[in-house]
Amino acid sequence: MKVKGQKRQDILKYAGILFKDKGFHNTKMDDIAVAAGVGKGTLYEYFKSKQDIFDEACIEYVELTIETIQDVSNMESTFDEKLLALFNVKVKMESEFENIIIDNVLSWKNIMSEKTVKTIIKKISEIYKLVATIIDQGKEEGVVVKNIPSEIIACSIIGTMSEYLVYNIKNKDNEIKENDLIIDLLYNGFAVK
Amino acid sequence: MKVKGQKRQDILKYAGILFKDKGFHNTKMDDIAVAAGVGKGTLYEYFKSKQDIFDEACIEYVELTIETIQDVSNMESTFDEKLLALFNVKVKMESEFENIIIDNVLSWKNIMSEKTVKTIIKKISEIYKLVATIIDQGKEEGVVVKNIPSEIIACSIIGTMSEYLVYNIKNKDNEIKENDLIIDLLYNGFAVK
Amino acid sequence: MKVKGQKRQDILKYAGILFKDKGFHNTKMDDIAVAAGVGKGTLYEYFKSKQDIFDEACIEYVELTIETIQDVSNMESTFDEKLLALFNVKVKMESEFENIIIDNVLSWKNIMSEKTVKTIIKKISEIYKLVATIIDQGKEEGVVVKNIPSEIIACSIIGTMSEYLVYNIKNKDNEIKENDLIIDLLYNGFAVK
Amino acid sequence: MKVKGQKRQDILKYAGILFKDKGFHNTKMDDIAVAAGVGKGTLYEYFKSKQDIFDEACIEYVELTIETIQDVSNMESTFDEKLLALFNVKVKMESEFENIIIDNVLSWKNIMSEKTVKTIIKKISEIYKLVATIIDQGKEEGVVVKNIPSEIIACSIIGTMSEYLVYNIKNKDNEIKENDLIIDLLYNGFAVK
DNA sequence: AATGAATGAGTATTCATTCAT
């Protein structure tokens, strides 16, 4: 079983798209083979099983997410700018793979192998840490309160972001601007001052 | 002295639990029959198909959620108390059926029938409206800012709640208290004043 | 298990109609119960099984056929008239129960019980004998050749009749008249004299 | 060195035998797979469904019948010889597949697909035409009367043949000889001259 | 006697996986 190579990447890429569109059980090995432009037998040259492809595709996706957030984190920008970038990057991500993995690792535990679930949970905590890093920058810049742990703030940001995207599902293309109320809400909360 | 329709309710109840635990495709009709304590054929006396059971179980769950939130909304309490209740009620709900439905209506579109997806989307907007009603009360009480639409605030609350539960997944039994930082975050945001 | 009674007759009658219209396997016990206007359980008060109903209905039908031919045989008529009557009676019979039984006892052996097949084969030979009796009358009248056994002539008559009905399937209502070519054929054959 | 399509032919052949022996509903896909010496899944590589196999097997059989009769028609023989050949060929056919199809296209309409029924009815009319051609030859030879349409004479011949075979069911191997009474009957009828 | 709700044995079909070429 080969572990590297362009063909392997192709399979993962097209399988990922199909899993996203049709779910695990409605995606057939035939579909994947056709989409990836290889013979059905070839899938088994690169992967042990359908399960295996699914697991790898999920990990692949999470890693892509991490890279994207890493990119945001690495930007030469203020906290404010990065927060906005995070929102808008998330929009793009969501529209590519929806939230079947990140938001549902736990519901999907019966599809992913135990081992992959663990891998992904670990990777998700990386995402939290990355977002927390960005928040730490905000604290250093003096725009974020210091008395709340960054990871809890990350919770609020990621959760609000996700929910807002569902709420706004129809206007997927809309970019979030810095003066959007949802941003104001994150910064200032809803309490009357 | 069985109540008429009791058997139907039993089937829905146990099917719901199984779907939640193992997903649609990994739940077999046999499993449901055994769990509900009826013969396999009996399932088809009450439901047209497995699909039908799934759809009804989902609707049932969403309706249960609505009722629960309705109860919170109907409480003779301040906004502050209701918000806390919402958090803690959500904890209990989640631990019973996770969020496979609400958060994923759109990803599940290939499992639920088109008709049921529409029904559920309508019902979810009821949830938003109910939460918005609670927020309106907060506005009347003068504790919630009036310049942000209640539904957007609902987004922030529901999203933060969901994410916080995932973050806190290991300590499921922990009740959220009024002085929890996550509540502070919702009220005041993370901006330095 | 009751063996007599109007309700039993009703069941047989409606079951016969359904078997004829839809075949054995496509006729459900539910259908029979509804058609006969009784409860499903009641069918089992009068019959051991679906198989049993089918067998009895077949026998019933063959007996009806025999009675009909008996009636023709008993007519106060010449051979010529009886032959014509036979043709036209057959038309009516066919249109009521097609030829699923008489013509196919052997093909249906897997549906009818062995015992019923034997019963019916015996009854069919009665039909042959009845037709032979009519032919004997023709011999006595001096219109039918005496050197061919009546049962072989019966073969020719019954076979030609059946096939002609299939050939003429579209004009079911057409009565065969004494000057029809098919009758001429039976009397005189196709050889040039 | 298997011929392309050989496996498909095998399936059809063995399915045909089973359908003939046990009927449509009593022939299981498992039976066909075992009889044809292939895996159950393989059946679905070559046919869409059980229905499809049945339909094709029926058509196959009718085509075989047509070919056989065509062969008789093509013989370099007199009408008398061909008529005899027809009788004896029919014996062999019958003993291989009985008459479940030809005689019953109409009763079977709920088993065969509508499309196949139409196909077969068309093919059966070919059989009539073929037999009529043979009769035409008889007319040319001056041994068959010219005032009766050949297709009606075909009716008489085919019907008498079928019925005689049922009558003679026990002595299947007996060949019909030119001086058999049944042949005399067809040529000269039963009328006293 | 009459019923019909409950049942579970029985079957067509699907699809991940194998392996000869």
Added chain:
DNA sequence: CATGAATGAATACTCATTCAT
């Protein structure tokens, strides 16, 4: 390396039969 024809385990659903009322 690559393939896809062949496979059979697995499963939703049907319907004759039973039996408590």
